Amino acid sequence: MAYWLFKSEPFKWGWDDQKAKGALGEEWDGVRNYQARNFMREMKLGEKAFFYHSNKGLEIVGIVEICAEAHPDSTTDDDRWECVDVKAVCDMPKPVSLKAVKANPKLADMSLVTSMRLSVQPVKEVEWREVCAMGGLDPDTLTPVDGH
DNA sequence: GCCAACGTTGGC
């Protein structure tokens, strides 16, 4: 089971927009970068990803799940571009800021830090568990940890 | 709003 991270500018497509789509989910369209697309091609149904607000917020605000594997991006006729569908799973009880990620030596190799401009990124399992812990979320049950 | 980083494009 692989883990991922999606970035979005909250004024274009924010966490509230994603949650409003509910279990239906929504296409993660508009990606025009080969690296990002290639990661989406690797994504499997049911895999989890962080939802990160770039530009404004600069924090991981929730968890999404892949609810459709890679398919053509409906926002273009160019068949090079594909996307997956994602649905909101839960909030991050305490959003994890970029600052906090950078301040944590265990997360020094995280793509969020090392590949700043990549909009769809892989997350290692250790990084996933660390970020969940920082956010007050139990990584196994995806429920808030007591006291948060 | 600035600017550094970096991906893409296109002329040669």
Add this chain to the structure above:
DNA sequence: GCCAACGTTGGC
């Protein structure tokens, strides 16, 4: 196939 020009992203 190189590389300069250009556009975009995203933190600050």
